[in-house]
Amino acid sequence: MIPAAFEYKVADSAEAAISMLGEYGEDAKLLAGGHSLIPMMKFRLATPTVLIDVGRISDLSYIRANDGHLAIGAMTKHCELETSADVAAHAPLLGHVAALVGDPSVRHRGTLGGTLAHSDPASDLPAAVLALGGTIVAQGSGGTREIAAADFFTGYFESLLGADEIITEVRIPTATGGWNYQKFNRRAQDWAIVGVGVAEGGKGISLVNMGSTPIRATAAEAAVANGASAADAAALAAEGTSPPQDNNADAQYRTHLAKVLTERALNAAGVA
């Protein structure tokens, strides 16, 4: 399968990418690692007329342990999150989840900024960033803004990212409290049928593939905060969700999975 024809441009800085986005308008797409976009282009589900390659912007590839948070450049690859001592020390959930995405060859190319911009509710890393209370830094022609992960995802493959904006950095508050990630799937390298991320002993609980965006299980989070048991909190995990139905699972089964996996994740994160 071969994508529809497009024009290929290389951006050597975030500023160059933003100016190209302004020039080429809505038909342009940013290309990072390409492991979500290229398959969609091969299926002709996406047919951008201009691809702006931001994957070579080395200035956007870094992991810095700052006071109170990790600053991660948007072009940081999953394999780098997976093996980073800083990530392991300051946000171990993120490194663990990075190692569960796809397979090693995919993780050599996929980027954190790319997966967030793609905003697939079935992806692992957006849910991890959400559970960790991360912030997404977006730069556009109007300047730079910080968007809380909790506000960032707006719909199926949709986010608050503007037409001329690029994600430059992801900030993760230091989170060394109890954490766990449960990914339920039937085949190696598949997306989660349902996934649950728990950060900071249940302060953050996020759900994968339980709606049109990665979502926080706010009712379960509130129950944990009020001292509920893992089982009682997990019973509320699917509250307010509208899970999708597909070949792998119907909505009822996903609801069941969300509760079971939340209880497992909370237990593993130290909530009795």
Next chain:
Amino acid sequence: MTVNGQAQAHDVEPRTLLVHHIRENVGLTGTNIGCDTSSCGACTVHVDGQSVKSCTMLAVQAQGAAITTIEGLADSARADGLSVGAEDWHPMQEAFQQCHALQCGYCTPGMVMAATSFLKENASPTEHEVREGLEGNLCRCTGYHNIVKAVLSAAGES
């Protein structure tokens, strides 16, 4: 880019996938196309030393990169100071032969490329880690046991 150490310069359409470029423009057909959807790993090559599914990368993205395919693996072994033996094989290729780690052979180039990249990142893996490390490569003959055996054997030697 370089392919197996040799400089290659071609004009390509931006939509040309790396795997098609390697097979059709560079003329090296050891890299197979299997599923064409980044699931099976038959098209695995090394880009700057790391395994990549070449059906999911544009040739233009590899501009300036060092590509290694199965045909260049023995040379890369020599560069890494590994023994290539009389057959001029990378130790992983030798291990695949010794352990009979192939049946039809279609997945083999991709398996070998993924396995060599994996061992660079984890030189002494457990059996479980080998299975996880190769999760992106499918053998439709289901010959996984001997493939895992071969990777463990190659790890012991290197």
